[in-house]
Amino acid sequence: MTIRIAGLLLLILGACDALPRDPEHSxxxxxxxxxxxxxxxxxxLVPEAQRLVAALAxxxxxxxxxxxxxxxxxxxxxDAGRLDLIIAPMAKRSPWKTLVAPGPALTHIGEGKERVEWRALMKNGENRWIMQVERASRRVSGEQP
Known part of the structure; x- marks a missing residue:
């Protein structure tokens, strides 16, 4: 019984390096x-966006x-896979945020209802790529990962 459990654990651990996944291989x-x-x-591009591009490159x-x-x-x-990333200023209530995976705000301009945040936008579902961009975004914006 112990050997079976150990074998099962090895199989599970072996599969972990493939996670998170990018179904479309970004x-x-x-x-x-x-x-x-x-x-x-x-x-x-704002300086934070320039630093993000440099870091990802x-x-x-x-x-x-x-x-x-x-x-x-x-x-x-x-969405069609012709871009890997978009960097754009977006209003806090932008309807486009539901169509993409927005990264953390790199910086912002204005306050309240006038607040516009610069963000990296990635294709939904490309989780490995999203995680990489999110980590880099947090580093260049000064936010702790």
Whole structure:
């Protein structure tokens, strides 16, 4: 009985390195292609967003490729796998937040109802990639992980 339990535990532990998963393999694609495809809505990124791009590029040994556009088409491209990440200012009550996985606020502009937060937006479900971006976002914003 003890041998069976030990064998089962070894099988469970062996599977843990594959978690969290990216069902559409975002992390693997970035590492293999050595490119990080980023959509931006504003060509002038705040310093925290610039540091996030630099940190993610370094962590993945990847070259960032930036593409500017309106948020809605960028979200369509993110969902279709043509972008890995979007960095954009978003209103606190933006309806787009439900379509993506928003990272922690990098910084904010304004207060109250006028508050706009700069965030990294990732494709829902790409959990390994989301975790990496969230950790890096917290580091560059000064928030403790």
């Amino acid at each position: 992390s693997e694609r970035i590492q293999q292609s050595r490119t990080l495809r980023i959509g931006i809505t504003d060509p002038k 370094q962590q993945n040994s990847a070259r960032p490729i930036m593409r500017q556009g309106a948020l809605e088409p960028l979200i369509v491209d993110l």
